[in-house]
Amino acid sequence: MKIGSFDLAERPFLIAEIGNNHEGNPELALKLVDAAVDAGADAVKVQLINPLRLVNRSEQQRIAQLSRFRLEREVFLEMARRVRGRGGLFMASAFDCDTLQEWVGDLDAIKIASGDLDFDPMLKLAANSGKPVVLSTGMSTLPEIERAIGVFSTALPAGVAAEDCLAVLHCVSLYPTPLTQANLSGISELRARLGVTIGYSDHTLGVTAATIALGLGARVIEKHFTLDKAYSEFRDHALSAEPEEFSVLAQTVRCYSDILGRGFTGGELADAATRAVARRSIVAVRDIPMGATITAVDLDYVRPAIGFPPSAAEHVIGRQARKRLAIHEVIREEDLA
CATH class of the missing domain: 3.20.20.70 (Aldolase class I)
Known part of the structure; x- marks a missing residue:
């Protein structure tokens, strides 16, 4: 009308x-x-x-x-x-x-x-x-x-x-x-x-x-x-x-x-830039020697989101460290065997 x-x-x-x-x-x-x-x-x-x-x-x-x-x-x-x-x-x-x-x-x-x-x-x-x-x-x-x-x-x-x-x-x-x-x-x-x-x-x-x-x-x-x-x-x-x-x-x-707005379809998230700051990455909770098999107790989850998200923990657990990982070091794909 x-x-x-x-x-x-x-x-x-x-x-x-x-x-x-x-x-x-x-x-x-x-x-x-x-x-x-x-x-x-x-x-x-x-x-x-x-x-x-x-x-x-x-x-x-x-x-x-x-x-x-x-x-x-x-x-x-x-x-x-x-x-x-x-x-x-x-x-x-x-x-x-x-x-x-x-x-x-x-x-x-x-x-x-x-x-x-x-x-x-x-x-x-x-x-x-x-x-x-x-x-x-x-x-x-x-x-x-x-x-x-x-x-x-x-x-x-x-x-x-x-x-x-x-x-x-x-x-x-x-x-x-x-x-x-x-x-x-x-x-x-x-x-x-x-x-x-x-x-x-x-x-x-x-x-x-x-x-x-x-x-x-x-x-x-x-x-x-x-x-x-x-x-x-x-x-x-x-x-x-x-x-x-x-x-x-x-x-x-x-x-x-x-x-x-347009809901969840047809547009980018207005707060997309906040994700990296507000979400978490998987990090080593303690020093992990090279060659060690990573277990759940080796991991922590902290901000910012610059590595694997917490939802990817099962992708990390059970794999071997290709190098020594220091405490709070962000774990990345190239760090894992």
């Missing part, structure tokens, strides 16, 4: 979720974009919310907060210009179909929030958009996730498969998520069952869970991003990564393939 020019088969993809951490402040929003790219984000993600299309009118306090946090379209477009100008991508979650339809041409990829996993009109619209789609799965059972992928797949254009354009993120919708409830084994289960790219949307504190998720095969990592965890009382700041912390995660993502 590709998101923009990023091939997820080559290395994992890191999303900085700004969400509403800008709190409706255009200047802060632009600072967040710059800091996220500086910290190593491949993409910056925002939330496009029309409060009255997301929340019931009776939820006045929630509507008031969401309305306070809204940004003008031009601010979002400037955010997109900035991140693209630095080689990154611009993503968004839209929380109603009209907003998604309005914005789809301006996005490099679409994110569907966990709460909308069963919002079939959104799934179908995203599938038919021609854009890469990232779907979070918080609060969802495996049958619900499989059903959502089925709905998405049936709405794809002819000739397009879900595996080509859909990434499904394991997620736990607790804010923050305790490490003991991150349930990262779900990543392995999703990889085995779904046949699409699997990632992780991280709501834990710190980057430990996200790092472990990489080791479990996550190819997309989404992490909330802030300039300051204590910026305000808004909940998302506290569970977000600050620039320094995010940059540690970004470095791990960048180096992941190198860290993983």
